Structure formats: structure tokens, C-alpha cells
Amino acid sequence: MKMKEGTIKYVIVILVALLSYTVIERILRHFSVLKSNRDPLWSGVWYYLYGICLLVSLLAIRPIDFVFKIPSRIGFSLLIIGVMMLFLLLNLKEGNKIYYPTADNILKCVNFSVIQPLFEEVAFQGIILPILAFLFKEYFRAEIIIAIDGILFALFRKNCWSFIKESSVTYFFIQGGIFAYIAYTTQSIWLLVIYRVLLNITITVYKNKKVKA
Numbered sequence: 001m002k003m004k005e006g007t008i009k010y011v012i013v014i015l016v017a018l019l020s021y022t023v024i025e026r027i028l029r030h031f032s033v034l035k036s037n038r039d040p041l042w043s044g045v046w047y048y049l050y051g052i053c054l055l056v057s058l059l060a061i062r063p064i065d066f067v068f069k070i071p072s073r074i075g076f077s078l079l080i081i082g083v084m085m086l087f088l089l090l091n092l093k094e095g096n097k098i099y100y101p102t103a104d105n106i107l108k109c110v111n112f113s114v115i116q117p118l119f120e121e122v123a124f125q126g127i128i129l130p131i132l133a134f135l136f137k138e139y140f141r142a143e144i145i146i147a148i149d150g151i152l153f154a155l156f157r158k159n160c161w162s163f164i165k166e167s168s169v170t171y172f173f174i175q176g177g178i179f180a181y182i183a184y185t186t187q188s189i190w191l192l193v194i195y196r197v198l199l200n201i202t203i204t205v206y207k208n209k210k211v212k213a
Contacts, residue, residue, distance in 0.1 A: 006061070010131045013057045017123045018152060020053040022159055040160060042116050043101070043108045051115070054122050064130035064187075067122060071186035080182060081195045088199060092206055099161075100207035113204050117196035124153045124176065125183035125192060133184070146184055150177030 004010075025041040028034045034041065041047050058067060071077075092098065101108040129149045136145055153176025154169050179192055 004135060007135060009061055010063070010135060013061050014128050014131055016053055016057045017127045018156060021050045021156070024049050024053075037162060042111055042119075042160060043105075044111075045107065047111055047115065047119075051119055054119060054127065057127055058122065062127075062130065063134035066130050066183055066187060066189050067126040069188045069190075071188040071191045074186050074191055077182045077186050077191055080178065081191065084178070085195070085199065088202075092203065098203060098207070100203050102211075103204075103208040109204050113200040114197050117200060118193055120153075120156075121179070121183070121189040121193050121196065124149060124156070125179060125189045128152060129180055129183055142184060146177055146180040149180040150174075152176070153179065 021041060024046065025034065028041065028046055033046065034044075041050065101112045103109065129145070132145045132148055133142075150173050154172035157172040157176070158169050182192055183189055
């Protein structure tokens with residue numbers, strides 16, 4: 001396997017997108033800015049430091065653009081998203097284990113509903129997946145590239161949601177694989193961003209209204 005020119009730069013960008021969240025979170029925990037495991041980085045204003053890291057990574061290298069493109073070939077992807085949304089809505093009423101932020105913390109609600117889906121899609125489908133495709137498309141089938149992205153997503157999400165005992169690497173891998181497939185097929189992150197934002201807003205609003213009722 002011949003190494004492509006600039007491979008080291010691409011690897012560094014992947015590592016920044018993948019690890020900077022954990023590095024920032026651990027530094028803040030060390031200095032007691034984040035008090036406990038139930039106070040994750042994404043829940044507060046410091047999460048935007050991770051966003052800055054993603055922006056720098058995105059501007060540094062983007063061999064294939066999935067961020068600043070309108071989705072194409074969306075038919076089958078829309079079907080998949082429709083099925084996932086239907087499954088959630090059917091299980092939302094009885095889904096006591098579904099996490100949601102409480103309405104008394106507006107920033108946490110905004111981050112969970114809008115910012116986290118955006119940041120994660122930029123990181124994994126806007127930065128990591130295009131780089132993996134660029135580096136390995138000549139050597140591996142698309143399914144392998146999608147699976148690798150799904151594995152990285154699962155490990156990342158398991159760390160972000162470590163404060164929830166029910167969080168499952170297998171579930172995150174399946175979720176990450178589906179997201180990567182949709183992004184790879186549509187050549188864009190925006191169908192996923194819209195879906196995930198609508199999904200998280202639905203969870204947040206419904207669960208908080210249910211608690212008040």
C-alpha cells in the first residue's frame with residue numbers, strides 16, 4: 001500500500017477531530033472546571049473549544065468536501081432516516097432510558113439539540129470519513145471505510161456518554177455506520193444534521209413536557 005502525499009497531515013487532522021474532545025475535557029476536569037462524570041464537556045460553554053478545534057481541522061485539510069455541499073442521491077437515505085425517526089417516535093413514550101437534558105439548563109438543551117449533532121457530523125462525516133475515503137478508496141471497499149468510521153464514532157460516543165451505564169458501544173457502532181453510509185451516499189453531512197437536530201429537539205421537548213404533565 002503506497003502512502004499518499006500528505007498522509008501524515010491527514011492522520012494528524014483525524015487525531016485532532018477524534019481526540020481533542022477528550023483532551024479538553026480531561027484538562028478541565030484536572031482543574032475542577034468540570035466537577036464530575038455527570039458534567040460532560042458537551043453540556044456547557046467549554047464545548048465550543050472543541051468546535052474551534054474542528055473548525056481549524058476543517059480549514060486545514062479537506063480532500064473531499066462533505067460539509068459545504070448540498071446532499072445528492074437522497075432517496076434511499078431519506079427512507080432510512082424515516083424508518084429511524086418512526087422507530088424513535090414509537091418508542092419515545094415508553095422509552096424511560098432515553099436521555100434528555102432538563103429544561104432548567106437552557107445551554108445544555110441547546111448543545112444537546114443543535115450543537116452536538118452539528119459538531120459530531122462535522123467531525124466524523126465532514127472530516128474523518130472524507131479523509132478515510134481519500135486515503136483508502138483505492139484499497140478498500142466503501143463498506144470497510146464506512147465500518148472504520150463507525151468504529152471511531154462508537155468509541156468517541158462511548159466516552160462522551162460514559163456517565164450513562166446503559167450506553168452501548170454496539171449501538172453506537174450501528175448508529176455511526178448508518179450515519180457514515182448516509183453521508184457517503186449523499187456526499188454531504190446536512191441530511192444527517194437536519195435529522196439529528198429534529199430528533200434531539202423532539203426528545204428534549206417531549207420528555208420535558210411529559211415530566212411537567
